[in-house]
Amino acid sequence: MNDYIKEREESAKKLAAEQVLPNVQWFPGHMTKARRIITENLKLVDVVIELLDARIPYSSANPMLQEIIADKPKLVALNKADLADPAMTKKWINYFKTQGIKAVAVDATQGKGIKQLVQITEDLARARTEKLVAKGAKARAARVMILGIPNVGKSSLINRLAGSNKTKTADKPGVTRAKQWIRLGTHLELLDTPGILWPKFEDMNAGLKLAFTGAINDEAIDRELITEVFLDTMLKHYPDRIKERYKITDALPDTPLELLELIGKKRGCLVKGGQIDLEKAQRIVLTDFRSGKMGTISLDVAPDISQEKD
Template identity: 85%
Template sequence: MNDYIKDREESVKKLSAEQVLPNVQWFPGHMTKARRIITENLKLVDVVIELLDARIPYSSANPMLQEIIAGKPKAVALNKADLADPAITREWVSYFRSQGVQAVAVDSTQGKGTKQLVKLTEELAKAKTEKLVSKGAKARAARVMILGIPNVGKSSLINRLAGSNKAKTADKPGVTRAKQWIRLAAGLELLDTPGILWPKFDDMNAGLKLAFTGAINDEAIDRELITGVFLDTMIKQYPERIKERYKIGADLPETSGELLELIGRKRGCLLKGGIIDLEKVQRIVLTDFRSGKLGTISLDMPPEN
């Protein structure tokens, strides 16, 4: 095995997750602004939709939000369900319902689950809107706030619900920076808000999974270490997906370093002298996971009910 890969692999075993994610600013200025926007505008809405990544529902849930939105009717939308293991997503939906929270699996790209989400949101807002009418107020559309961490697909979902590109989107976290009210033909008014992380991770494994999915900007992570940890996870949980994607007929190597080298040779990621182009292989592996080319994968399991 390439000596450099071997050395880096040994360093992964010795590092904590905080060291693997050395440059992440958990609460930069625009995150502080996002929290203020949410707090100030919460009184304007009837229902909150918390958008989670279906591949990592636990890791993509912002614990700080639960304190902020306490008392508001809430629905959970498990977005990117097309990229997650459908059986595990069903388990998550059942788990949330067992906790008294209505949840819907959503694929905002294809629109699957969005009608169900709209119906659920209208039902949750009904008590508030009918109460206003009973007090003499003019009937109005249900008002909803969309909340979630960066890069979980809020803008894509809103655009799907609105039927047009009303919310700015980009394939990187932190694009939505200010609040936007968006009226839907379905009779809802959506309040989009900036994605918001939290000050620190009590569970650093959650931070790693956020790095896998791209919720944490790649510029803030050690991509080589993250890729190594990701491949270790895949070797344990989804070895067949790796073998199928990279056409590996034999048993997988036991270590991520050896696997990274094997994938590099399979894909022709070679520099002069037959040295593996590590950066190129890392980009390939993470991009394949994030785009679904490794198949449907779930990295968080629901707690036992």
């Protein structure tokens, strides 16, 4: 690793808390309200579905949720599985299994994994609903709450489960705001809640990956640095994806900045005088990754199960 990359990595570490990911930006008033809504309504549901981004299962998991959920039955839905490395997603599912948590890979847009998700949800809820009936209560549908940080695809999943567009969706964080109950046939009632981020990023790497995927609004981050750190990651772990996407036949540049300039040339991001429009090139790179045009990519590596068992 050359001195430039070392310098950029140290810069990323230093700036993550101070400039790139300022804590005050990521816990606005509506997120405080969201936590209150979740806490108040948790007692109404039988099962919690924690929705994670399959590309970053660790980084997209809100550490506050486990504290809020406590011993409520929970399963994990790894959404956007179509964008993640299938082999790594499988490792994550196996890892969750070792933790006593059922996990399902889903693609809410195409509907893959939805039937399995519904079946597991109903199975987890059955113990509570049958207990209520045994006490004399009227049989009812299982009640479910979906929780997750912004932009992991909650609205898309709910629309798929409901069979129609019941909620407003957009490819940006913070669209879902108010609590709403949605009837899913005769077996499930779904409580949607706003996405919540945690008040501070203690794990700088997790914060960076959230910025890569768009869970943090681009307007509130240092996009130049974020893009360079992302390209540094791609150079290390997925160089072939970069070469294929941007039709680069020669050896890749040594530094992310040089790579960004090359991509800018390949995509015609030129301004007067033949200079590279780096801002346009940055948008292209992040959009290509988020939309899956770079291929299936996983940025969080699943823990080693063999070590977990020791």
